Amino acid sequence: MKRIINTIKSPVLVLLLLICVSCNDWLTLEPENKLVKQEFWQSKEDVAAVVAAMYDGYRECSQDLWMWGEIRADMALLNSSTFSGFQQIASGEILPTNSSISWSKFYSAINLANTIMVFSDDVLALDETFEVKTQKAYEAEALFIRAKAYFDLVRIWKEVPLIVEASTADTVKFSVPKSTEEEIIRQIEKDLVKAKTTAWVDEYASQPDMYKGRANIYAMNALLADVYLWSEQYQKCIEVCDEIIQSQRFQLQPANNWFELYYPGNAPESIFEIQFNDALENEENPFNVNVIPAVGTSKVDLSPYAKELFGITDIRQGDPDPRSKYQYTSLTPKTKRTTAERDANMIYYRYADILLIKAEAHAELGQFTEANFYINEIMQRALVPTLNIEPNITIFRNIILSERAREFALEGKRWFDVLRFAKRNNFENKSLIIQMILSGADVKQRPILQSKILDPMSYYLPIPQGELDTNPMLVQNPYYDR
DSSP states (O other): OHHHHTTOOOHHHHHHHHHHHSOSOGGGOOOOHIIIIIIITTSHHHHHHHHHHHHHHHHTTHHHHHHHHHTTSSSEEEOOGGGHHHHHHHTTOOOTTOTTOOOHHHHHHHHHHHHHHHHHHHHHHHOTTSOHHHHHHHHHHHHHHHHHHHHHHHHHHSSEEOOOSOOOSTTSOOOOOEEOHHHHHHHHHHHHHHHHTTOOOSTTTTOHHHHHHSOOHHHHHHHHHHHHHHTTOHHHHHHHHHHHHHHTOOOOOOGGGGGGGTTTOOOTTEEEEEOOBTTTTTBOOHHHHHTSOSSSOOSEEEOHHHHHHOOTTOGGGOTTOTTHHHHEEEETTEEEOOTTOOOOOEEEEEHHHHHHHHHHHHHHTTOHHHHHHHHHHHHHHTTOOOOOOOSOHHHHHHHHHHHHHHHTTTTTOHHHHHHHHHHHHHHTTTHHHHHHHHHTSOGGGHHHHHHHTTSGGGGSOOOOHHHHHHOTTOOOOGGGOO
16 A cells, blocks of 8 residues: 555646545535546556545544544543644543544545546546456445445444535535445445455455555455454354465464564565555554654553453563553563554454454354354464363453454544444343443533433434534534433
8 A cells, every 4th residue: 555655646636636535524524526427537557546545545544433432431540631622522521522533534535435446437437458357456445434434334323414426526416314224234244245256365465554554355355254243243243354365375473573563564474555655755554653652651551441351371461561552662671662664554354353253243143153263273373271162152242352452452443333233122231231331421411411421322422513514414413412
């Protein structure tokens, strides 16, 4: 992906990107047909440039996505007024007018993905060197980014507008109502199943930053497995996990060089991670500069739960703690990143995730022997004693949730993991979420907050007020419309 982003930087591309991503309100994007169709989409290089811009657009979501995955959970505590909007959310003070509540970056990436699917076909007729296989692979990447962005949106807001057409003319109707979570999940599944038929497979296997930083068939299966787990389609989840496992393209990083997952990154265990490279025009990860900085004081403290989570022999605590994933280049010897190395990649899927996703799906189907096997694979790599778990779904759920907390500590997954466990059987286990929210709230506010968060819709964010003001067809999350 780094290679693609730096391939083309033409004035036309810059103008296209300004049109696509500079507006605060994604619903007002109205690129002119002449610019988009006649002046830009002329060659395979143009298509490659927009594919790069699409990844760059999704990369812009990485810091916010980490925040949504951690700040309301029970492992990370923000300690800086720099992120006052997110601190208010973490403490349960959530208002639609909070400027930190915004989905515009996700929709900018979605619009670029939609644009690729509209216009890349046209280039086939104009550029005879543009191969159909490449065009279809680009289209598959666009479907993946769109699916990933919508999966993020569903887990954060639950119900959002579903846009599957590019904003390319002033004839498009921009006032769009929300779609249900079920409708969006169906679209995501449809997109990924289609994308798998034309996706890259092993074309970039010799170039780790391309192989791990672009969506190939393995990344699509990883996302699909995550979606199936969320939507409780457990047998389908197991089947796509098996496609990854049986490819033999991935393996758990051995304990003795486990930290190579994070530096230099793109390790054999990695399946998909958003790329940063400080050596390429200061391509820094803003999270690695602002939140858990490579140089300077971390804006994140560990919660008491996070401090208690790891055993002495558990390699995953990252010596001294999980923040090291973003701050160090080595743990043996301990070596901190420099001002020229503020470029930790954001890992979204790795092989350990697939094993624990599969374990969870097996457990939910009552297949406890299989679930126990995959849990123990993870524990063996972490150098902790394996378990012979009693065949009881409650026990398995607790162990899997704890293992995911250790394995993916401060990787932006914790809130989404607990929400997934809590929402089963019509939020039968919402006490998991309630305990987490209360742990981050001010002691004086807890009695009031406790009564409010009995409503499961409080676990999702409100629609930003600016979006409600510009789109009369949007209806606020009922929890916030009181």
